[in-house]
Amino acid sequence: MNRPYNFSAGPAAIPAEVLQQAAAEMLDWHGSGMSVMEMSHRGKEFISIYEQAEADLRELLAVPPEFKILFMQGGGLAENAIVPLNLSRAGTVDFVLSGSWSQKSAKEARKYVADAHIAASGEDSQFTTLPAPESWQLSRGASYVHICSNETIHGVEFQELPDLKALGCDAPLVVDFSSHVASRPVDWSRVGLAFGGAQKNLGPAGLTLVIVREDLLGHALPACPSAFDYKTVADNQSMYNTPPTWGIYIAGLTFQWIKRQTEGGLTGVAALQARNIAKADLFYQYVDQSSFYVNKVAANCRSRMNIPFFLRDESRNDAFLAGARERGLLQLKGHKSVGGMRASIYNAMPIAGVQALVEYMREFEQRNA
Numbered sequence: 010m011n012r013p014y015n016f017s018a019g020p021a022a023i024p025a026e027v028l029q030q031a032a033a034e035m036l037d038w039h040g041s042g043m044s045v046m047e048m049s050h051r052g053k054e055f056i057s058i059y060e061q062a063e064a065d066l067r068e069l070l071a072v073p074p075e076f077k078i079l080f081m082q083g084g085g086l087a088e089n090a091i092v093p094l095n096l097s098r099a100g101t102v103d104f105v106l107s108g109s110w111s112q113k114s115a116k117e118a119r120k121y122v123a124d125a126h127i128a129a130s131g132e133d134s135q136f137t138t139l140p141a142p143e144s145w146q147l148s149r150g151a152s153y154v155h156i157c158s159n160e161t162i163h164g165v166e167f168q169e170l171p172d173l174k175a176l177g178c179d180a181p182l183v184v185d186f187s188s189h190v191a192s193r194p195v196d197w198s199r200v201g202l203a204f205g206g207a208q209k210n211l212g213p214a215g216l217t218l219v220i221v222r223e224d225l226l227g228h229a230l231p232a233c234p235s236a237f238d239y240k241t242v243a244d245n246q247s248m249y250n251t252p253p254t255w256g257i258y259i260a261g262l263t264f265q266w267i268k269r270q271t272e273g274g275l276t277g278v279a280a281l282q283a284r285n286i287a288k289a290d291l292f293y294q295y296v297d298q299s300s301f302y303v304n305k306v307a308a309n310c311r312s313r314m315n316i317p318f319f320l321r322d323e324s325r326n327d328a329f330l331a332g333a334r335e336r337g338l339l340q341l342k343g344h345k346s347v348g349g350m351r352a353s354i355y356n357a358m359p360i361a362g363v364q365a366l367v368e369y370m371r372e373f374e375q376r377n378a
């Protein structure tokens with residue numbers, strides 16, 4: 010079945026194979042007589058789904074044994090409160106502002122911490138640049154340092170995670186990797202905790218992934234809700250309360266899809282990384298040689314997942330979007346705070362989708378330039 014190409018920033022496109030398998034298993038999962046949505050989370054059927062999903066994710070992202078994988082609810086925005094409730098010890102936390110999502114994280118943390126200190130900010134450049142780690146003003150004794158490693162709205166991505174130790178900082182690094190999780194490998198030696206909603210690269214909304222180093226557990230503030238205390242969640246294998254069972258199941262199918270991906274001799278996340286680089290290069294190269302479209306983000310921090318771009322003549326925006334829709338190129342309108350267009354090209358977007366978009370943009374440019 011030929012489906013349109015969906016460039017939504019999230020909830021976002023899911024691989025057709027995953028949706029087809031979920032559809033085939035909808036009424037009767039593996040002869041159990043039940044849909045996954047109807048199963049007890051404590052029954053052997055669901056436990057097997059959960060254990061497989063966890064093991065596959067651990068393998069795909071090479072998560073070391075000293076890290077716990079938690080499947081939670083609440084999304085990235087809830088984590089903006091849950092992380093300080095668990096890790097801040099009500100002390101000082103450092104934030105690097107690289108766009109809207111890290112700004113929101115700092116604002117929320119202020120409710121729980123003594124000082125949400127801004128160690129660096131790209132705001133002066135309207136978040137088109139990323140402050141170099143060497144320039145960050147890190148606090149002595151901070152409980153953790155928070156970054157958003159891919160800013161979904163501003164299209165800014167850390168090409169590599171900062172090495173806090175090399176900057177003379179012992180604090181753990183907290184990473185919001187909501188919008189590029191599983192798009193590239195993770196250097197866990199630089200990370201204390203990473204979190205992300207599933208609805209971009211892993212599956213449906215409603216599932217939040219948290220991967221946290223064991224030694225950071227057990228320090229929650231007294232006011233932290235039990236269901237959001239990472240230690241409680243970890244001690245109960247993410248089943249202290251009812252976990253988002255459907256989300257875990259679809260994420261599990263997505264992990265198996267990722268394991269099957271190959272690209273130039275690579276497999277899994279490495280294959281996706283190679284494909285994501287090729288997709289992003291194709292798009293940026295076209296935009297950069299065009300005098301009709303523009304992307305304003307500095308080349309060293311351009312996102313491979315979310316590409317905001319503008320027509321230099323914005324009066325043509327509506328015509329551009331209408332023509333795109335007619336071609337089966339969906340959800341390209343930019344975020345309301347930034348305007349213009351945004352192409353989100355997550356793992357599930359094949360290179361053919363980016364080729365189709367670039368071809369349409371070229372034709373639109375030729376017709377309207």
Ligand SMILES: Cc1ncc(COP(=O)(O)O)c(C=O)c1O
Nearest residue numbers: 084085086087110161187188206
């Ligand atoms: C980087 C990032 N962090 C946090 C969020 C918020 O996630 P949620 O809406 O699941 O709370 C988003 C949502 O798009 C995001 O892109």
